[in-house]
Amino acid sequence: MSTDFIETLRRRMPTGSIPFSKALLGTYILVALAAPIIAPQNPYDLLQIRGWEASAAPGTMGGDGYIYWLGTDGLGRDIVSTILYGLRISLLVSIVSTAIAAVVGVTAGVVAAYFGGWVDALVMRIVDLQLSLPTILVALIAIVTLGPGIDRIILAIIIVQWATYGRVTRAVALSEIGKSYLDAVRLLRLPKKRILLRHVMPNSIAPALTLIPIELGHAIALEATLSFLGLGVPIDKPSLGSTVAAGFQYLMTGQYWISLFPGLALLGLIAAINFVGEDTRSKLDPRSRSL
Amino acid sequence: MIKDITQKPLLELKKLTISYRSRSQTRPVLRNVDLSLHRGEILGLIGESGAGKSTVGNAIIGLLAPEFVQTSGSILFEGRALEGMDEQERDALRSRRIAAIFQDHTMSLDPLMSIGAQLTEAIRAACPDLSGKQTRGRAIELLTRVGIESPSERYHSYPHQLSGGQRQRVVIAIALSGTPDIIVADEPTSALDATIQKQILQLLRELVAETGVSIILVTHDMGVISEIADTVVVMRDGNVVEHGSTATLLDHPVEPYTRDLLAAVPRLRISSGKRTDPTFAVVNNASADDEEPAKRAAILVVSGVTKAFGRTSFGWSRKPRKPALQDISLELKPGAITGIVGESGSGKSTIGRIIAGLETACEGEIVIDGTRVDVASRRQPGGMLGRVQMIFQDPAMSLNPRLPIGDTLAESVRFGSAPSTDARLAISVIMDRLGLPMTFLTRYPHQLSGGQKQRVCIARALLAKPRIIVADEPTSALDVSVQAEIVELLGQAVSQEGISMLFISHDLALVQALCSSIYIFQNGSVVDGGSPEFIFGRSTNAYTRCLIDARPERFTI
Numbered sequence: 144m145s146t147d148f149i150e151t152l153r154r155r156m157p158t159g160s161i162p163f164s165k166a167l168l169g170t171y172i173l174v175a176l177a178a179p180i181i182a183p184q185n186p187y188d189l190l191q192i193r194g195w196e197a198s199a200a201p202g203t204m205g206g207d208g209y210i211y212w213l214g215t216d217g218l219g220r221d222i223v224s225t226i227l228y229g230l231r232i233s234l235l236v237s238i239v240s241t242a243i244a245a246v247v248g249v250t251a252g253v254v255a256a257y258f259g260g261w262v263d264a265l266v267m268r269i270v271d272l273q274l275s276l277p278t279i280l281v282a283l284i285a286i287v288t289l290g291p292g293i294d295r296i297i298l299a300i301i302i303v304q305w306a307t308y309g310r311v312t313r314a315v316a317l318s319e320i321g322k323s324y325l326d327a328v329r330l331l332r333l334p335k336k337r338i339l340l341r342h343v344m345p346n347s348i349a350p351a352l353t354l355i356p357i358e359l360g361h362a363i364a365l366e367a368t369l370s371f372l373g374l375g376v377p378i379d380k381p382s383l384g385s386t387v388a389a390g391f392q393y394l395m396t397g398q399y400w401i402s403l404f405p406g407l408a409l410l411g412l413i414a415a416i417n418f419v420g421e422d423t424r425s426k427l428d429p430r431s432r433s434l
Numbered sequence: 435m436i437k438d439i440t441q442k443p444l445l446e447l448k449k450l451t452i453s454y455r456s457r458s459q460t461r462p463v464l465r466n467v468d469l470s471l472h473r474g475e476i477l478g479l480i481g482e483s484g485a486g487k488s489t490v491g492n493a494i495i496g497l498l499a500p501e502f503v504q505t506s507g508s509i510l511f512e513g514r515a516l517e518g519m520d521e522q523e524r525d526a527l528r529s530r531r532i533a534a535i536f537q538d539h540t541m542s543l544d545p546l547m548s549i550g551a552q553l554t555e556a557i558r559a560a561c562p563d564l565s566g567k568q569t570r571g572r573a574i575e576l577l578t579r580v581g582i583e584s585p586s587e588r589y590h591s592y593p594h595q596l597s598g599g600q601r602q603r604v605v606i607a608i609a610l611s612g613t614p615d616i617i618v619a620d621e622p623t624s625a626l627d628a629t630i631q632k633q634i635l636q637l638l639r640e641l642v643a644e645t646g647v648s649i650i651l652v653t654h655d656m657g658v659i660s661e662i663a664d665t666v667v668v669m670r671d672g673n674v675v676e677h678g679s680t681a682t683l684l685d686h687p688v689e690p691y692t693r694d695l696l697a698a699v700p701r702l703r704i705s706s707g708k709r710t711d712p713t714f715a716v717v718n719n720a721s722a723d724d725e726e727p728a729k730r731a732a733i734l735v736v737s738g739v740t741k742a743f744g745r746t747s748f749g750w751s752r753k754p755r756k757p758a759l760q761d762i763s764l765e766l767k768p769g770a771i772t773g774i775v776g777e778s779g780s781g782k783s784t785i786g787r788i789i790a791g792l793e794t795a796c797e798g799e800i801v802i803d804g805t806r807v808d809v810a811s812r813r814q815p816g817g818m819l820g821r822v823q824m825i826f827q828d829p830a831m832s833l834n835p836r837l838p839i840g841d842t843l844a845e846s847v848r849f850g851s852a853p854s855t856d857a858r859l860a861i862s863v864i865m866d867r868l869g870l871p872m873t874f875l876t877r878y879p880h881q882l883s884g885g886q887k888q889r890v891c892i893a894r895a896l897l898a899k900p901r902i903i904v905a906d907e908p909t910s911a912l913d914v915s916v917q918a919e920i921v922e923l924l925g926q927a928v929s930q931e932g933i934s935m936l937f938i939s940h941d942l943a944l945v946q947a948l949c950s951s952i953y954i955f956q957n958g959s960v961v962d963g964g965s966p967e968f969i970f971g972r973s974t975n976a977y978t979r980c981l982i983d984a985r986p987e988r989f990t991i
Contacts, residue, residue, distance in 0.1 A: 323826035324834045326792050327891070330820045331849040331898060332813075345836045 164418035171412050175234050178227040183209060186220040186228050187380060193219045198393060201400050214400040216389060222400060225386050226408045232382035233412065236293060237362035240300035241355060244362075247301060248308020249351045253344050255309070256316035257335075266309065273306040282365055286374045293376050296369060300362050307358065308351045316347035356420025360413050367409055383409040442513060443470035444648055445494070445616055449507035452489055456501060463489050464672045466507065471616065474642055476649045478663030478680065480656065482695075482913035483884070486672040491618045491652045495534045496524065530560060533609035537621035539601040543593040549604045550589035553577070553611060560612030576607040581637055598778075599630035606637065613645070620652045627777035628940065628984040635662050654913065656699045660684055660988035668692050684988060698914040700921075700943035702990045704970050704982060731804075732765035733934050734789065734902055739763070739798035741784055758784050759958045762798070766902065771928055771935045773945035775981070776955030782938045785955075786904040789936065790822045803901060820849055823895035825924075827907040829887035833879040839890055840875030846897040864893045867930075868923060885916035889923065896927060903927070904936045909944070921948060942981060943989065946970060954978050 174181070184191050196203075196211075197219035203211050213222035255266040273281055285299035319325065320343065328342050367384030369375040371391075376382045381389065383405045390401025452464040464486045471477050481487045492498045494509060509516040511531070516524055536542045544552055553573040557564065564572065570589075577585035580603040593601055602622065609617050619638070623631040639662050641647060651663060659666055659680060666683045668676040668691065676689045687693045742757040759781045766772045776782040787793040789800060791812045800807055802818050812819035826832045833842055840861070847857040865872060868889045879887055888908060895903050905924060909917035925948060928935050939945050945952055946966045954962040954969070954977065962975040969978060 322831040323824075323828065324832050326787075326790075326824065326826065327832060327894065328834070328845070329792060330790060330823055331845055332820050333845065333849070341837070342834050346834065 160418055161422050164415045164422075167411060168415040168419050171230060171415065172234065174227060175230040178224075178231050182221075182224040182227040184221040184224040186225045198398050198401070200398075213404045214398075216386065216401045217393060218389075220381075222386075222404050225381055226383065226405050229381050229383040229386050229405060230408065230412070232293065232376055232380060233363050233366060233384070233409070236297055236300065236366045236376075236382070237359055240297040240366075241304065241359045241362050243297070244301040244304035244358070245308050245351055245355055248305035249312045249344065249348060251305065251309040252312025252314075252351075253316045253339055253347055256313045256320055256347075257339055257343055263313075267313065270306040270309050273303075274310070278303050278361075278365065279368060282369055283372075283374065286369060291374065291377060293380065296366055296375055299369070300365055303365065304358055304362065308354060311350045311354060312347050315350055316343055319343060319346045353424040356416065356423045360416040360420055363409070363413055363416065383412075441472060444473050444512060445471040445650075446510040446513075447490070447494075447507070448510065450490075450493065450504070450509060451506045452486075452493060452498070452502050453505045454501055455503050460505075462505070462672060463502065464493075467669075467672075467674055469667050469674065469677065471648050471650060473615070473648055474646045475665060476638070476642055476651060476663050478659040478666045479650060479652045479669060480654065480659050480666060480695075481669035482654060482915065484671065485669040487652045487654075487669050488620055489672075490669070491534075491620050491650060494616070494650065495532055495618050496528045497534070530612045531615045533612060533614035533617045535602075535605050535609050535617060535619040535622045537624050539598050539605060539625060540593075542605050543601060545593050548590050548592055549577075549596070553589075553604070553608055556608045556611040572611075573607075576610055577604070579610070579641075580604070580607045581633075582607075597630075598626055599633060602626060602630075602634055603637065606634075606641075610641070610645075610647075614647060616648045616650065618650045618652070621654070622651070623658060624653065624655065629777065629980060631658070632661075632984045638662060656684075656696060656914070657986035657989055661986045668695065694915060698918045699989055700918075700941065700947055702943040702946060702970065702982070702985050704990055731768075733768040733803055734766040734936075735801040736765065736785070736789065737763045737799055737801075739785065739788060739795045739800065741781075741788060741793065741796050757796075757958055759788075759795075762958075762960055764953050764960060764963070766934050766936055767950075768934050769928065769932060770951065771925070771937050771949045773949035773952040774936060774938045774955060775940065775942060775945050775952060777940060777981075779957070780955040781958040782955045783906050784958075786824065786906045786936060786938050789902070790824050790904050791819050792824075820898055821900055822902045822904060823898050823900035825888070825891050825895050825903060825905040825908045828911045829884050829891055830879075830911070832891045833887055835879050838876050838878055839882070842890070843875070843894055843897055846894045849898045860897060861893075864896055867926075868893050883916075884912050885919060888912060888916075888920050892920075892923060892927060896931060896933075900933055902934050902936065904938065906938045907940065908937075910940070917944075924948070942970075942985060954981070 179185070186192065196215055197217055199211050199215040199219075201212060201214040201222075203214065211221055211223075213226070215221055216225060251266050251270075255263040281303050282299045285302045286295060289295040289298055325338075325342060328338055366375060366382060367387070370382050370384030371388040373385075373388060375385055386405040387402045387409065390398070390403075390405070393399075393401050447467050447469045450464055450467040451462055453460050453462045467486075467490060469477065469479075469490075479487045479490060489498070489502065493502075493504065498504075504517065508518075511527060516527070519527070543549065547555075550570075550573055553576060554569045557569050557572050557576075561569075561572075574585045574589060577588060582588050582600060582603055588596075588600075593604075596604065606622075622638070623634050626634060635658065638649060638651075642649060651658065653659060663680045666676075666678065666680050667674055668683070668689070670691055676683060676687065676692045683692065684696065687696055739759055739762040740757055741759040762781070762785055764772070764774075764785075774782045774785065784793060788795050791807070791809065794809050802821065805811075805818070807818045833839070843861050843864075844857055847860050861875070862872060865874070870886065870889050870893065874882065874886070874890070879890075882890065891908075903924075908924065909920050912920060921944060924935065924937070927933070937945060937949055946969075949966060951965055952963065952969050953960050954975070956977050962969065962973055962978045964973065970982065973979070
């Protein structure tokens, strides 16, 4: 009885939360896009920041009658605006890096599987090496080597993530290459590029696609982590992660809002992406589809 | 096989209807199936793919997927309806008294358990009262019974250490562990070579005679039916077409479908060299002109080809590998069809792939049209790569699933160096000749049946304007009735397009009907070769005789 109940609960939970997650994710994206219009303040514009109103508690009324609903940070930036602008950076970084990582990884996987031999050995040993190290360590090494900046963060995330796509795609591509339609194609003297792009890749790409939504969530978390560690986006362009980090020192003195609200926003974003991602993944994955 | 018809049947299906139920639809897969099985009877259930024969078997052993629902009718075991029993009783009945043997011997044993452990597990489930020693004794007894040599040593072997035939024997031993009344055998020999198949069928027949067990034998192979079944049920599209004793049904089929099915089975002629089989009349006409090519120079000469597959990664395993091919020499005359016959592992596919240029030979040479070819020279512009096209065994895997048929064919035309304006014309001519409607051009492979896909593969091969086509078991994944059509098309293609063909098969009758010369492969060597008249009439080679003897007698003339 009880196991039945738990099983039912487990099956019900995600389905109930998916429409909600989709709505939440949609809101996040809309808000991020509309940030310059709807944000009360531009936190990048030093002229709009009032240093004298720094660390104001939520609900404090500012000098011009504007109410800081979520308070201000240590530099006097409105937390609401920081979250809105930070969201833009987080989404930009994660979407761009995930997209490029997927392209790089899929290409590497297909090429490794098709050419085999030393190409395969080389690519896959790099993949092994990378996957054997903790993600954050790889990212840290990359950032330290590359230096700071949004483009470097994107690059670091790509370096971290391509390996997963590469491994998954190579496995599928290998089994596709064993099928006779590729033998038939090889007998037609087609250019290698055409064989790879038209025959191998389209048939090997499905598992990589199902990874994308999940990796998107990872990318946001990774960017936030790097920013939190102070290695991420520069301080004048705060992302959600760096805002949380900036507020960290104020926690001791009871100014919880600087870290808490951007943190909650981040939590909601990652949760929404993961739920929606898991849903998309199971819909894309033919094995989890019923007859 | 003593069978008392007056006795009440052991198992009866009465108007059994099973439907496949999905969210959008409910579709019957079995309609009003009636059959009865007596003690000690072997009932053959035959039909082509999609006939519902496996569904009947699964319904009896209780392995239907949840989407399949019994909508009406009943299954009676000793007069009691299975639907009427409670779940526990039904499960007990199925585990003790009804056993199953499946097709794929590589999948039906746990690779991580020794066969002894798997067998004792089954015996314990059936007879929990036996002591450990008795269980082991019973396991050895069963292994001996199914003809495993030195059973007490084999007891500790793992499935991968056994041959396919031995594995299937172990599966049968496991099925026997509960001394069942009924064994449902779903294609028990389809994954085995003909010589092994013969032995396994022999074993099943002995078991029936000795223990009085009844067998429901689900198969697509008329040969298997003719060898061991007492009664036959012919199924099509979920309906029973015809039902009767094997002898009557095979000799005097009533229904046209049964007649077609029987006519489509290729027959082996060993009595004389005369070709009288009406099924392959068209093909035979084509090869009747073969007197002349015999005098012409060969289009393909393979001499001394040896192939051993590469070492394992990083040279870790230094174990010398048995070569897949040893010193193979053969030739193909222009405009002729040459057959290569062998069992699995004989290297017959490997030589086909080497000739096509998909694999490289370690030693020896291949001469096509007077020019010696190797991988490098094939790849050069104007080289031979692609002048040998292949048709593969499994049509489901031979077409890119993401390209419409038209695109797949267009690639081939382009290779055949027809100007792009003629591409449509070339495709439509070939499609028409192969009986494929032009509407297929926009379809995807999964929307086509197996036979249609194989026609597309033939079209693709022909459009590339090859000199030689290597057909590697082109019909073994297809139903018999479709097989006849495909074989006919291949014969026509050779005679009309002026190409030569290497026809690789395990089916002697097919090769006999189609080929003007035949090579017999065994363990990577050519052991026999010559004209069909020689091979089937006068050859004294022991292996050739063994292959011929493994053919079901009913389909030998």
